[in-house]
Amino acid sequence: MARRWQWFHRLGSPPGFYRASGYWLPWLAVAAALLLGVGLVWGLVYAPPDARQGNSFRIIYIHVPVSFLALAGYYVMAVAGAVHLIWRMKLADMVMTAAAPLGAALTFVALFSGAVWGKPTWGTYWVWDARITSMLVLLFLYLGVVALRQGFSNQEAAGRACAVLALVGTVNIPIIYKSVDWWYSLHQPATIRLTAAPSMHPDMFKPLLVMILGLYVFYALVLILNTRAEILARERRTGWVRELAMGRNQD
Amino acid sequence: MHPLRKRRLLVVVFILVVSSIGVALATYALRQNMNLFYTPSQVAADTVPGDVRIRVGGMVVRGSLTRTPGDLGVSFRLTDGNDELLVHYTGILPDLFGEGEAAVAAGYLRSGRTLEADQVLAKHDENYTPPEVADAMKTGHAARAARDAGAQGSSAP
Numbered sequence: 001m002a003r004r005w006q007w008f009h010r011l012g013s014p015p016g017f018y019r020a021s022g023y024w025l026p027w028l029a030v031a032a033a034l035l036l037g038v039g040l041v042w043g044l045v046y047a048p049p050d051a052r053q054g055n056s057f058r059i060i061y062i063h064v065p066v067s068f069l070a071l072a073g074y075y076v077m078a079v080a081g082a083v084h085l086i087w088r089m090k091l092a093d094m095v096m097t098a099a100a101p102l103g104a105a106l107t108f109v110a111l112f113s114g115a116v117w118g119k120p121t122w123g124t125y126w127v128w129d130a131r132i133t134s135m136l137v138l139l140f141l142y143l144g145v146v147a148l149r150q151g152f153s154n155q156e157a158a159g160r161a162c163a164v165l166a167l168v169g170t171v172n173i174p175i176i177y178k179s180v181d182w183w184y185s186l187h188q189p190a191t192i193r194l195t196a197a198p199s200m201h202p203d204m205f206k207p208l209l210v211m212i213l214g215l216y217v218f219y220a221l222v223l224i225l226n227t228r229a230e231i232l233a234r235e236r237r238t239g240w241v242r243e244l245a246m247g248r249n250q251d
Numbered sequence: 252m253h254p255l256r257k258r259r260l261l262v263v264v265f266i267l268v269v270s271s272i273g274v275a276l277a278t279y280a281l282r283q284n285m286n287l288f289y290t291p292s293q294v295a296a297d298t299v300p301g302d303v304r305i306r307v308g309g310m311v312v313r314g315s316l317t318r319t320p321g322d323l324g325v326s327f328r329l330t331d332g333n334d335e336l337l338v339h340y341t342g343i344l345p346d347l348f349g350e351g352e353a354a355v356a357a358g359y360l361r362s363g364r365t366l367e368a369d370q371v372l373a374k375h376d377e378n379y380t381p382p383e384v385a386d387a388m389k390t391g392h393a394a395r396a397a398r399d400a401g402a403q404g405s406s407a408p
Contacts, residue, residue: 048381048382048383049381049382050379050380050381050382051380051381051382051384051385051386052347052375052385053347053375053379057379060379082263085259085262085263086256086259086260086263087256120345120346120347121345121346121347121373121375122345122347122372122373122374122375123344123345123348123370123371123372123373124370124372127287127372128287129287130285130286130287164266167263167266167267167270168266168270170267171267171270171271171274172274175274175278179285182285183282183285183286183287184286184287184288184290184308185286185287186287186308186355186372186374188374188375188376188377189376189377190377191377191378191379199377199378199379200378200379200380201379201380201381201384203381204379204381
């Protein structure tokens with residue numbers, strides 16, 4: 001039993017994670033560059049234009065994958081927060097710290113790309129409908145976690161407060177997701193559904209899938225990079241970080 | 252599980268449940284305010300406030316769009332399948348505005364049955380089709396309608 005969990009404990013310690021993740025980074029970077037490169041060229045150049053929207057629909061290849069990750073990333077942050085609350089795991093707190101600014105950036109890109117698309121399609125950049133407003137709340141939740149972290153001088157207390165805020169905010173995620181079905185909104189319902197075929201021509205849908213997959217990999221890559229930076233910043237006084245720094249200097 | 256961790260797990264579950272119930276109650280209480288627009292049926296049933304700016308959404312009735320010659324004035328009817336509402340608007344319509352498509356108009360109700368709109372937004376649906384496919388579908392529908400009409404015409408005498 002104890003043997004079986006050894007890898008987990010090694011990976012769960014900041015130095016163990018730092019070493020292991022160093023080997024994953026090149027693979028993730030290559031996969032993200034390939035998927036995003038192929039997806040962007042396919043979607044922006046080779047996919048057919050939309051019959052009614054023309055070329056402006058192509059913003060979907062940025063907007064939808066980024067919005068997906070803005071929502072999924074919130075669960076990553078909240079689950080990391082819960083793990084830190086329950087098991088007091090240092091690495092989980094670092095992952096939560098790393099996920100907050102990343103999620104805020106993705107949410108901002110989702111809102112911005114939506115506004116750019118909204119002007120030619122709807123006739124307005126912004127409208128206070130349920131989907132857009134709840135997405136703005138998500139941006140404030142992410143920024144709230146970032147700000148709350150800065151507001152504490154005690155790292156332990158900051159971690160617990162951020163975790164509670166992140167957990168409370170998870171209520172917003174299903175609201176964002178279902179807002180277009182529950183209420184009358186200007187934003188259209190989901191094109192990609194779990195239970196039905198996508199309401200999109202396959203020639204347009206395939207590059208979108210590649211972009212979504214690519215953004216998942218990109219998210220993992222940036223989250224790991226952020227976490228590694230957080231590990232080094234917090235463990236800067238420990239022996240292994242010093243050794244690492246010395247070793248690098250000798251090369 | 253260690254009793255201390257079990258207690259913390261319960262705290263986490265408690266936070267999730269309590270915040271979910273709170274937000275569910277708040278959104279339920281505000282459910283009408285969560286909607287971006289009223290429907291023409293709601294306007295017809297007199298359930299909308301009369302003297303404030305409201306938004307009404309629905310499908311633009313085919314053949315109802317008329318333009319006033321000489322200026323940018325347009326009028327059209329919005330429908331939700333039950334009732335219709337006449338909308339007057341002066342200004343530039345969004346590119347995707349069209350008959351048979353969904354739209355949201357914002358403005359003041361005049362004499363209960365006409366909306367003096369100061370803003371008209373086009374609502375796009377979740378379907379995306381390449382132009383060739385859309386054309387093929389259109390000609391397919393037309394051919395089918397013509398065939399049906401022909402079949403009816405030949406069987407009539």
